[in-house]
Amino acid sequence: MRLGHRPERDKRITTHVGLVARAFGAEEMILAGRDERLVSGLEDVVHRWGGEFRVRSVGSWRGEARRWKEAGGRIVHLTMYGEPISEKMDEIRSSGDLMVVVGAEKVPAEIYEMADWNVGVGNQPHSEVAALAVFMDRLWEGEELAREFSGKIEVVPSPRYKTVIERPEGEGG
Numbered sequence: 180m181r182l183g184h185r186p187e188r189d190k191r192i193t194t195h196v197g198l199v200a201r202a203f204g205a206e207e208m209i210l211a212g213r214d215e216r217l218v219s220g221l222e223d224v225v226h227r228w229g230g231e232f233r234v235r236s237v238g239s240w241r242g243e244a245r246r247w248k249e250a251g252g253r254i255v256h257l258t259m260y261g262e263p264i265s266e267k268m269d270e271i272r273s274s275g276d277l278m279v280v281v282g283a284e285k286v287p288a289e290i291y292e293m294a295d296w297n298v299g300v301g302n303q304p305h306s307e308v309a310a311l312a313v314f315m316d317r318l319w320e321g322e323e324l325a326r327e328f329s330g331k332i333e334v335v336p337s338p339r340y341k342t343v344i345e346r347p348e349g350e351g352g
């Protein structure tokens with residue numbers, strides 16, 4: 180869940196949060212706030228590049244977080260003020276369905292209370308995109324990078340050239 184999105188200023192970085200979430204193994208991105216263009220841009224990536232990733236823009240992050248916890252899910256809030264990721268990851272990994280929360284400029288104090296864990300990817304200020312990528316890579320222990328997406332577009336890894344397979348509409352994706 181992405182908090183604090185400002186449509187004018189954060190368009191690119193929030194899109195990157197969504198791209199990283201999808202590429203590193205999340206099932207869904209919840210965007211707190213309304214930005215239909217951003218949602219449809221990410222949906223277009225899913226349409227072309229495959230996978231089951233969903234994107235939702237919601238009015239109330241509190242409602243989403245509350246419902247998630249009532250349904251038995253746990254919340255990890257990524258923050259530079261949190262406890263070290265390396266000390267918490269085993270416990271987090273073994274605890275079932277997770278909602279990972281990242282902020283923008285400043286997050287509401289309440290999220291620190293609602294979260295089951297407030298986790299720092301180091302305790303220096305950096306970026307929600309970097310924090311999410313490192314968190315998810317540690318969560319899946321690197322296995323997420325080998326996932327198949329079965330999209331209409333697929334990269335063939337190459338030491339030198341850009342090699343891409345494009346499948347016509349209706350085949351794959």
Ligand SMILES: C[S@@+](CC[C@H](N)C(=O)[O-])C[C@H]1O[C@@H](n2cnc3c(N)ncnc32)[C@H](O)[C@@H]1O
Nearest residue numbers: 257258259281282283299300303305306307310
């Ligand atoms: C530009 S930072 C905001 C930094 C802000 N001082 C704060 O409250 O953490 C935006 C988001 O990046 C994430 N972030 C930045 N540095 C982080 C770190 N060292 N560990 C975990 N998350 C971090 C947090 O989710 C934060 O809400």
